[in-house]
Amino acid sequence: MAYQILLCEDEEFVARSYKRKLELEGFIVHHAHNGQEAIDMIFGSEKFDLVLMDLMMPLKTGFEVLTEVVDSDNESVKKVPIIVASNLGQIADIEEAKKLGAVDFVVKSNISLKELVLKIRQYLPQ
């Protein structure tokens, strides 16, 4: 069974690039274009194996999405690993994200797709 990945990314070109790579790796990629959509999909009927999420998104930021997940009672949703992929890279951002339950944090421009895939595989259920 192919892994279900939710990609939350408002930047069209970045999203398309990531989607292509992840699909080349054999994942099934779902795409949320903003924070609100991400919430809707995370708490929706579809179950994901991993969420790859930007921080600066319209409607709701990645931090807000993380907060809602952390604060929810939905245990199955809370189990889904969330990797933050942002171009914000301050220690404070990283620590905040991790505090809100993100399993890892990558700075998008500073990581190759190969490295990104390695990271994702690291958190996927075996």
Add this chain to the structure above:
Amino acid sequence: MEEFSAAIYSTKEVALNIYEVTFKLSTPLFFEPGQSIELCLSHAAADDKRSDCQKLPIVSSVDSKNLLTVVLRDTNSSFERSLLDLPVGDKVLIRGPFGIFCLPNKPQQEVVFIAGGIGIASFMSMIQVSLNRNIKTPVTLLYANVNSEQALYVKELEEIAKQSDAFKLKLVSGDISSTLIKDSVENITDKQWFVAGASNFVLSVLYQLREMGVPESNILLEEISGYGSVMNHVNQRVVREDKPKQVSATTTVTSGGDTSNLEQIIADMKLKEAELENTKKAILNILEDLDEEKKAVERRVEERTAEIKREKEKLHQVTKNIKNGVFLLDSEGVVIFVNEGLYQLLDLNQEEILMPEVLEEILAYYKDTNFKESLTRCLNGEVFTLPEVETQGKIFEIFFNNLQVKTDGKDDVNYFVLITDITDAKLLERSKSELVAVASHQLRTPLTAVRGNIEMLIDESYGPLNEQQHELLSDVDISTARLIGMVNDMLDITKIERGNLDMVLEYVSVKETVDSICSDLADYAKRRGVVIEINIPEGINVYGDKSRVRQVMQNLIDNAIKYSKGTGVLKVTGNVEGNDAKINFKDNGQGIPKIEQSKIFNRFYRASNVKNNSSSGSGLGLYIVKSIVEQLHGNIRFESEENVGTTFFVTLPTSEQQ
């Protein structure tokens, strides 16, 4: 000394404390205003107490009633009180006038009396006394310069000579010259000479007699001064040089024979005159010098005062016009100086708030900051700067210092606070940082897409590439990586400037870090013909931020590859010394020109030899490396020779700093 008795006739106050006292003389005598007498109170005369005698100037000629008037100023002395209290008719004694009172009783020796002006009064007195004593000495009177009043004496003398054959009187009038003397007197040298008159007259006659060979012992002198207003003389208390030059008439006359005496007097006088002249000149010179000196001192004082004034004004203008606020406290913490800038800086009203209260206002202004504590530290002797004090919508830099003030050898401490408004500069700096941060962040996003897509093309996810396609895409990939590197550098610079180069400190394996970097850069090194030799023992850890430590090493290794000479060797070695890990990066590349070596850690600085080559670089790398190493409490240095190679020596702590 001749004494005559007299009786108080009248006493009259003629001016405040000035009395004219008139006596009736028992013997007719001829006194003139200008001469003086010594008056002794009769009760004292018996005991001859000099303290009860006083010399008094004569203000009127003795008239036909034998009345003599003297003047005295009442200074409330016992003599004056006694005299003024004497009832009319009381007896007093009179001595004088001083000088020649009586002709010598030597009829065989003729007397020549030379009188000038008032000197004729002395002659008149002498004749009177001599007549009373029945002395018959032939006398010749030579007189000169008598005024109309004194001419009356001459008439009277002629009368006396006519009526009395007691002595022979011969009168000769005219300028007293040696010719006149020789024409009038025979056997000059045998005669007894009396000279009376004003000092210059007496002196001039004396010279002439000396020239003519008259022995000194044969001359008696009386100098009389005191012409002009008697009242003036009274006030000056100098009316007459009473004593003749020689002790007294009688003694001198009888002593006789010693001719050296006169010459001695003349010589003495000349000497004294010369001395006086010299003294006068010396005094004048001294006075002149003193005057010069005084003027010079005054000039210097004026110049110095003007200079101080100028300096003060300069200082005032400077402190007034500088935009900084300055104030000084004395050792007691009391404000002793505030410049105008401070008032303007803190929007204080200079007219209303005077110096003593200004400190309160300053403290009130900075109440939300640590200003007060800082001032206390300053007063305790600390010197420091608060780089950014934010209050009331402004940002200040505040410098606290103490000044050792030396005045008159006294050591004094003043405390000096310099406040600079850096609001504009800080806001500009902040907005610049903000701009760079936002711009850099925004640049990263499209670069992410570029990077990802190139990566997929190069790894042939979408089909095989021919050699040219691969090469072209590799170039784009490297350029993109550089671009991303530059963006990251700019963000780091911004962080360094803001002082928030954030770090998570942990133990970082040196070998693992270097291995990882070299593995990532293996392709690049291979293309550049650089062989990397790593000799780092396992287990060397440094205490720092993992990504920052990596950034430092990556930068140095990347540089070594980038600036190789086509082919080369990079040796990375490591060891531990004490609490420090030493990591060296030794290449045999292009090297850094000697004259530029001091600048390579500067921002945006790129050595000329690499700048001229095509290799790209922002000139920020080593600046960031140094900033990171220093923030990790380490240090970095290098040795380099152009065209030989460069070695960077990095020291990083192996454990948490104390």
